[in-house]
Amino acid sequence: MSRLLLSLENIGKVYPRTVRPGQRFSGFWQVLRRGEFENGICVLDGIDFEVRAGESFGIIGANGAGKSTLLKIITGVLAPSHGAIKRQGTSAALLELGAGFDPEYTGLENLHMNAAFLGLGRSEVEEKLDDILAFADIGEAIHEPVKHYSSGMVVRLGFAVVAVVRPDLLITDEVLAVGDESFQKKCIRWIERYLADGGTLLMVSHSMYQVQKLCRQALWLDAGRARLQGDVFDVTQTYLAWHERRSARQVEGEAQRRTDSGSLYTVEDLQVNGAGPDQAETVLQLGDRLVVETRLRSPDGRSPVVSVGIVRVDGTPVYGLSNEQEEIALAVDNDGFFPARLVFDRLALLPGGYIVRAHALDPEGLRVHDTLEVPFTVRGRTREAGLVRLEHRWEQ
Numbered sequence: 001m002s003r004l005l006l007s008l009e010n011i012g013k014v015y016p017r018t019v020r021p022g023q024r025f026s027g028f029w030q031v032l033r034r035g036e037f038e039n040g041i042c043v044l045d046g047i048d049f050e051v052r053a054g055e056s057f058g059i060i061g062a063n064g065a066g067k068s069t070l071l072k073i074i075t076g077v078l079a080p081s082h083g084a085i086k087r088q089g090t091s092a093a094l095l096e097l098g099a100g101f102d103p104e105y106t107g108l109e110n111l112h113m114n115a116a117f118l119g120l121g122r123s124e125v126e127e128k129l130d131d132i133l134a135f136a137d138i139g140e141a142i143h144e145p146v147k148h149y150s151s152g153m154v155v156r157l158g159f160a161v162v163a164v165v166r167p168d169l170l171i172t173d174e175v176l177a178v179g180d181e182s183f184q185k186k187c188i189r190w191i192e193r194y195l196a197d198g199g200t201l202l203m204v205s206h207s208m209y210q211v212q213k214l215c216r217q218a219l220w221l222d223a224g225r226a227r228l229q230g231d232v233f234d235v236t237q238t239y240l241a242w243h244e245r246r247s248a249r250q251v252e253g254e255a256q257r258r259t260d261s262g263s264l265y266t267v268e269d270l271q272v273n274g275a276g277p278d279q280a281e282t283v284l285q286l287g288d289r290l291v292v293e294t295r296l297r298s299p300d301g302r303s304p305v306v307s308v309g310i311v312r313v314d315g316t317p318v319y320g321l322s323n324e325q326e327e328i329a330l331a332v333d334n335d336g337f338f339p340a341r342l343v344f345d346r347l348a349l350l351p352g353g354y355i356v357r358a359h360a361l362d363p364e365g366l367r368v369h370d371t372l373e374v375p376f377t378v379r380g381r382t383r384e385a386g387l388v389r390l391e392h393r394w395e396q
Contacts, residue, residue, distance in 0.1 A: 071202075
């Protein structure tokens with residue numbers, strides 16, 4: 001088993017309430033007397049994970065989930081309110097822009113100071129100075145005060161030092177989202193080589209593409225707690241599906257069933273791979289079999305029309321068809337209902353969150369009387385973009 005570089009056990013962080021007059025003094029006094037305070041704001045709770053040499057670990061979550069606070073605890077900027085953290089080996093952190101730089105000093109002076117923090121002596125810095133300057137590629141600006149730098153130039157300088165030092169553990173927080181595209185690509189290529197040579201990465205990012213590209217394991221933080229942890233594709237795809245559903249609810253509301261008050265033809269039941277609207281959500285792998293089963297009611301004995309549609313959870317239509325279009329009539333069963341079974345042997349949907357909608361129409365197929373829907377999720381180890389996988393091949 002590889003060497004343990006970082007271990008977090010039941011990490012939590014609580015801040016005192018300081019909004020109302022007197023709360024700040026009260027919190028300060030409680031800390032002095034008891035070493036802790038009551039009725040604080042919990043921003044992290046029960047965080048456990050390990051990072052071993054050679055691993056790559058991503059932390060994801062919405063704004064305010066506690067990601068940056070967790071990284072500050074990991075790097076020693078903040079102390080946890082409870083829990084234990086263990087660190088071994090050398091580490092370098094690229095967190096907030098300009099962190100560790102003095103704006104009044106030149107880039108070259110800051111370079112020497114930053115390298116010293118990472119364990120390089122002055123002679124080692126001079127020996128590697130040409131490599132650092134070449135990686136940063138900011139020209140004569142290296143002799144200007146950092147306060148005159150753009151945000152992208154600050155990142156270039158900070159990353160250049162780390163690239164030459166090559167720590168045991170590299171910790172990043174969205175720094176690759178800053179700067180021009182060519183430098184971002186240079187950093188990605190360097191991280192890939194660093195990982196291939198046995199380096200270890202802990203990164204926070206809102207870019208699921210970058211997390212999937214660079215990390216093997218991931219942690220999804222939600223409101224300060226670990227919502228899901230494990231394989232990077234499972235975690236990121238579940239997170240994206242949750243995000244899409246949350247966005248869809250904000251726009252369309254949360255109603256799952258929409259029934260015309262005067263409806264005659266109804267969808268009595270809808271199941272996706274055996275799961276109905278009130279059951280645990282179905283999770284499929286890319287290319288799995290999808291089975292949609294419906295049961296319709298007709299008040300007059302005539303065969304209704306069933307229309308089945310698949311939409312992404314944000315409302316984007318993906319595919320739809322009806323039995324009428326393919327000239328298939330629904331037959332009544334012994335219970336007086338009209339069942340239908342639609343099978344997709346190899347589902348071409350890319351990973352994400354989706355919804356199956358079944359519509360009950362009159363026998364003429366002119367009017368939708370009732371709708372029932374069931375969500376499902378597709379997962380898979382792929383970074384392809386879009387909604388569906390199209391058959392293809394590369395040729396040279």
